[in-house]
Amino acid sequence: MAKATNKLHSKDLRQLGFTDEATISLALDILDQRQFRKLDKGSAQALLQEIQTDPHKFVRDEDWRPLAQKLVPQPSRDVKLNLEIKDYRRYGDAFIEDGARKQMDTAMQLPITIDGALMPDAHQGYGLPIGGVLAADNAVIPYGVGMDIGCRMCLSVFDLPPRYLDQRTQELRKLLLNNTRFGGKEVFKNPTDDPVLERPEFKEIAVVRGKREAAINQMGSSGSGNHFVEWGVVEISAEDNELNLPVGQYLGLLSHSGSRGLGAAIAQHYTKVAMNKCPLPPEARYLAWLDMNSQEGQEYWRAMNLAGDYASACHHDIHRRLSKALGENALAQVENHHNFAWKETLSDGREAIVHRKGATPAGEGVLGVIPGSMTAPGFIVRGRGERDSLQSASHGAGRRMSRGQAMKTLKEGEVHRYLRDHGIELIGGGLDEAPMAYKDIHQVMAHQRDLVDVLGSFTPKIVRMDAGKSGKSRYGGE
Template structure:
């Protein structure tokens, strides 16, 4: 196969950043002497140039491309010596690793402000539960891998006892009409308007994931993602939901932008690291300026991924509402793992990253979940400026996945769930309720950030289990 069949996506797979290096490589390959190269040989050569650029600096044909991969010491970015002050909510409740990561983020030259939520724990780059406001830049790993991950709640005009009376029916609906992980898809995915967005044609990494996005639409991820039936308890009369105080059947989902979001995060993190070399401890906080082509590309791709995640939730709730035969009285949706353009308390314009943190602007509604046996809370933001109008996105982990697997057995987990009155389809030991912080303590540390309007208590939960979630029920 001739090299003129090479595309930018082929080069991205071997680590070429989108932009000048990729364009140069494709242009040079149009040389008459190189057109005879087969695709594999051309890719092997381009990979050599990327990995050993000094060897090609005297080659008149390749030197301009090789120069793109030579480290430029003048481009190295230093951290500020002082850690900017930031607020920590539930400080004694937050592990040292998360605090250390946030300290590093507060030393970035572009940082304007920051805050750490009470569910915070260590992640990559910005900690989970970290809120970071920066000047005219976006940090791909400050957003995270699962771009636009969100919560969505539907409340139905059905009483609490409907759950007890129809447990097996609701469990079957959940199993048959949801899909989880990388292997499960619907036979006939919905044709959603999101798939016609121009970004799928105009941005290379997005274009390469369009087929996967079509197939995964309406599905949920693995890990801590779930779809569950439970009891909604509205406890506040003035609740902005137009719901009377009382108990209702609820459907709650948690998932993100699937393979599309992950591909965008991986690609633009590599680009940011190549464009913005930082000290090792801050490596994953590399940013893209919003006045650059790469920064604008990421911003558009990130917003597409967030809208795609929302479309997935809408499809989940549409399918289950239809088979339930009920229209929701109200829906509430909020997201994290995203960056917003906002105005800070002092009037400065900023890009606010909330990695595992929920927007809590004045009057903004959201859901903060607990665990599969602990209640989540329907909240209304208070617009607290100290937290950069943010709150926690959940209870937060107190154990790593490895620790959780080592701390309990399958039998112990099942007995605990039975004692709590929770039915589980799928799920693994890494998501055992014991792996999470006490949601009531987390909420106590953010009373100034949100008002609680009601709660959601899980009763029938579905999660991915790598095949362990199979049951006697058939699939669609």
């Protein structure tokens, strides 16, 4: 029997929050089944984290049912949901899956809920759906923010023509290999020192204090799963743009990643605190909240903002390294984040905590990048401040297949051909991140014309993602 090339071990599962040895053994046995042996280590960790976080989602899955049934908790039902589901706006309702709608419906029954919206890239997650926006009354929901706190996009535009990508493909590929790090173990030998690492939160908040060393080591690195750094073509199409760039085409660098182990530790810790303080019915358990007037609520808020700033520092380090290696300064840069909560004033004058889990801030005049997939363009956008969407837009194309579905359905050969036909040079990556696993970004954008104005586009050409333990791409390359 062939062994999995990127096999997880018990210690890996303990790091994800698994504690029971029998459960750990069961999870490893399932991963050793034939259909999961080609799953790279980062994707396997992401899948198990998802199951551990929301086992209810997997109780009907033929492969994962035994594990999910062991993980389903039975909390007391001290906090009641409202019987009425508050009305909320859904964008692109026709192709939003039922699971995401049901999760959002549940969120709209919370006693703390003021308003909400569901973006056109929405799909089922845990707690709030991915693409969910929720305004809460003086309360913050750790899983309404999500595990990867402050996950963001960062785009740099260089004064080089698109033909540079064809003329210097191997050189640009090598720059990505030399100047980016991915996954749980890849770090720089001499990580960049950054002022964010000297923040007082690292001394004053216990869960953060324990992650400072890891945060130092992971500075400038990117996560696994759907995180990437890629070269591509930027096309500025709007003459009136805040980037002060003439209409035309440029070389671009786009990165997508978040707060690494620091954000995950904060999310896990404060979700457990919230669930203990605010036990909810099973369908709502991961929407447990912390009162902003409580010590725990204030601690989480400070830790969340630290994680967001750390994620930003990581992106700036990535772009500094690659700009220096390229020998060019960026003409312009756009950065935006999701998986975060903001204190905002709503249209009726009320102050609220607005959670955007996989949703892009789109206040009037606010710039952002909404990526597509490896073979589809992303878009540089300017927010229109739409009240019904709580000044939000999608954060990408959104998944149309879960990771498990993609692994079961897609074949390496067909994905390889698809990428080759679209002229994509991929370093790393897995079947779970294949372009076919994502929705049509053009369809998503069509459903949010009222939310953003398009200033330009970014089309990927050379992409690097986590390659798992082997360090090799499933589709060729290193």
